[in-house]
Amino acid sequence: MKTMPVKTESPNKNQKEENHTDKNGQEVKVAPKITRFKSNRERARTLVTSFKKDDRVLILIWADPDAMASALAMKRLIRHRVSEVTIAHVNEIRRVNNVAMMQLLKIPLVKLRQVKASEYNKKILIDSQPPHNPDFMQFQYDVVVDHHPLTTGWAAPFVDIRPEYGAVSSIFTEYMRSLKIKPSVALSTALIYGIKTDTNNFEKECTIQDVLCFQYLFKRMNRHLLHKIEASDIRRSELKYFRKAFEEIRVRKNRLLAHVGRVPNPDILVIIADFLNHVHDIGWVFISGEYRDRLVVIIRCDGYRKDAGKLAQRVFGPLGFAGGHREKARAEVPLENISLGPQGFTTRTLLRLLERHFRK
Numbered sequence: 001m002k003t004m005p006v007k008t009e010s011p012n013k014n015q016k017e018e019n020h021t022d023k024n025g026q027e028v029k030v031a032p033k034i035t036r037f038k039s040n041r042e043r044a045r046t047l048v049t050s051f052k053k054d055d056r057v058l059i060l061i062w063a064d065p066d067a068m069a070s071a072l073a074m075k076r077l078i079r080h081r082v083s084e085v086t087i088a089h090v091n092e093i094r095r096v097n098n099v100a101m102m103q104l105l106k107i108p109l110v111k112l113r114q115v116k117a118s119e120y121n122k123k124i125l126i127d128s129q130p131p132h133n134p135d136f137m138q139f140q141y142d143v144v145v146d147h148h149p150l151t152t153g154w155a156a157p158f159v160d161i162r163p164e165y166g167a168v169s170s171i172f173t174e175y176m177r178s179l180k181i182k183p184s185v186a187l188s189t190a191l192i193y194g195i196k197t198d199t200n201n202f203e204k205e206c207t208i209q210d211v212l213c214f215q216y217l218f219k220r221m222n223r224h225l226l227h228k229i230e231a232s233d234i235r236r237s238e239l240k241y242f243r244k245a246f247e248e249i250r251v252r253k254n255r256l257l258a259h260v261g262r263v264p265n266p267d268i269l270v271i272i273a274d275f276l277n278h279v280h281d282i283g284w285v286f287i288s289g290e291y292r293d294r295l296v297v298i299i300r301c302d303g304y305r306k307d308a309g310k311l312a313q314r315v316f317g318p319l320g321f322a323g324g325h326r327e328k329a330r331a332e333v334p335l336e337n338i339s340l341g342p343q344g345f346t347t348r349t350l351l352r353l354l355e356r357h358f359r360k
């Protein structure tokens with residue numbers, strides 16, 4: 001899953017000179033200049049030769065699989081040319097898969113708060129652009145490599161942004177290939193996982209380049225490591241929510257429902273719903289839980305003559321946010337928008353909310 005960094009509209013103080021004002025005094029934000037190259041090889045060579053042996057390089061990322069893998073590849077590209085490379089992340093790493101990736105592939109990460117950024121003379125931003133996050137905005141970058149839509153109001157000497165690519169991991173795989181640098185097993189596994197998560201296993205839009213990179217890396221990765229990373233999505237402390245879900249399960253016709261109660265993170269509801277969607281003869285799965293001041297409902301169905309997204313909108317749209325696809329949907333409703341009895345929200349409440357709509 002592509003974790004989009006927090007967008008902010010605040011002006012970039014350090015890089016304001018990249019903008020100018022129009023005749024009405026309105027600030028016009030200018031897009032960064034993207035250098036064109038004759039070949040991939042020339043582009044990759046320009047990137048690595050811009051680093052010198054005294055350089056101390058800080059790579060900044062919003063740590064998701066694509067960014068972690070790409071940062072690791074960037075480090076591989078320049079580590080023998082410079083005196084130091086540190087990868088710093090601005091977010092908390094919460095998803096257990098990402099923690100597993102970091103640990104199993106030994107990706108050296110530090111929190112941005114723990115590094116003295118002023119000790120680094122070169123800065124690289126990967127899988128993000130400066131306006132994506134206030135923490136990114138405080139620096140001038142020497143290199144920005146990303147695949148999100150191009151933003152404005154900043155500039156860097158080397159900018160490579162390819163919104164058509166499914167993953168930045170593919171861009172880095174191309175850099176390495178064109179420089180004839182063979183990625184290690186750990187790096188290949190990281191890059192494959194980066195491509196798989198950002199393209200949602202090629203279900204989302206991507207290019208033929210993503211597929212070719214995948215094919216190239218596939219021979220070099222370790223599939224046991226990859227499998228362990230992909231499979232590690234439950235914390236031991238979250239097993240108790242499975243028990244609660246099993247206790248609460250109600251089945252009406254081909255519909256399975258359970259309210260799990262308060263959860264520390266709605267991701268566990270998704271895992272439980274996906275698991276229960278494997279049950280034979282069940283057409284619909286509804287798993288709800290309370291997260292902060294919201295009711296979160298995860299909906300699954302087989303998508304055959306069913307539309308989870310439409311149902312979610314019909315039932316929960318008037319109460320809060322609801323949306324999704326034919327087989328998968330999600331609703332998030334402020335609890336204050338639902339009239340609750342003294343027992344609060346229960347599986348029975350969920351059943352009542354849904355039955356009204358199924359009767360129609």
Ligand SMILES: [Mn+2]
Nearest residue numbers: 066127168198
């Ligand atoms: Mn990405």
